[in-house]
Amino acid sequence: MTENELIFDPNQTPCMDGWNAITEAFLGLYPNQVEPKHFAPELPYAMGGDDPLDGVSAYDGGDFWHIVSYGLSELYAKESEDKELSGMGFELTLKLSKNGLSDEEAELENIAALMQSLADLCFEQEDVISPYEYIYTGQEEGVDTDSKSKICGFITLPDELGTISTPNGKLSFVKLIGVTNAELKPVLD
DSSP states (O other), X not given: OOXXXXXXXXXXXXXXXXHHHHHHHHHHHSTTOSXXXXXXXXXXXXXXXXXXXXXXXEEEOSSEEEEEEEXXXXXXXXXXXXXXXXXXXXXXXXXXXXXXXXXXXXXXHHHHHHHHHHHHHHHHHTOOOOTTOEEEOOOSSOSSTTSOSOEEEEXXXXXXXXXXXXXXXXXEEEEEEEEEHHHHHHHHO
């Protein structure tokens, strides 16, 4: 065996400090939801998969789902040289209204896929999504599964959870707020 080979020990618990910090922040808002809905790729990015996020969780907020990404920050051990920030220093959130959803599960899966796409762009372009920005998808139809919503882009704001400190550094929760083309056009011009 060479020095660079990894040894899998099923008796050793992996370090999940960053992951746990995100979960603890959300448990502060939703204390009874120790098992939120969770969407994970079959094969994570770090293991050769196509999806950069290790997962997306959806917490039931009553009239809405509060959704959070897992993977733009360092979920496990500290790997980046930046001691201040955890990974890229943020995770995405989104509040999805339950009102008018014809297929709740499909919409949650759609949001998880959308977050995967945004994370992919962040990694490819080495770009951080910060509050007070806009994201234009270029779509004419809504990003929902039925393309009925007219939501074609997003503005970003700080999520109510703000910034937290994790063992791997700080991370901010950046909330995606859906907007229509008509709402985005003045910003784009």
